Amino acid sequence: MTEEQNNAGKNRPVVTSSERDKKVEEHIRGILEYLGEDPDREGLIGTPERIVRMWKEIFRGYDPQQKPKITVFKNGCDGIVYDDMIIDEGEFYSVCEHHMMPFFGRYWFAYIPNPNGRILGISKIGRVIDYCAAKLQIQERLVHEVVDMLAEALKDEEYPPLGIALVMKASHLCKEMRGVRKHGDMTSGCLTGAFKEDRYVRTEFLDLIKK
């Protein structure tokens, strides 16, 4: 009987962070053995510890303490009232929940502020994307989580944003390294407000993405 099974049903012992880490490092050693490796050979010394340290970074999306604070401003506070599409684009990295393999690519985020509503601090968009991507994900849910979090920050009972849009395009290593072994990006999107209802707004946004 393992220590773990032995403890099952008893009062849970107080587990410090490093005890938790050591337990997982033991599991990773087991996985290395399962793969046919000798976890004690020179090249693998420290690998379980390195993986645990890396996971803390790439899976920080499970830690509510690391949720980014989203700064919003009153539209017009700097003397300019924004009522056009504001676009941010960049890269993102995530891990697919079906195979625990990376998927990564580019995102395009756009919104149309309400002239009387709020505007986002532009650097916050990338931070929200990184946070939502830093856990086991599927691309379809990722776009919705990001839009929900940014919509919540822009929420204003009286003057909501006129529309929010996010498109993500990514390569999935679980598709490219195994199984069908086919290249080909997957695109997923979430469009709200004017981006959904107004064909001209949608076309303007999608044309900008194609460039």
Ligand SMILES: [Zn+2]
């Ligand atoms: Zn997958």
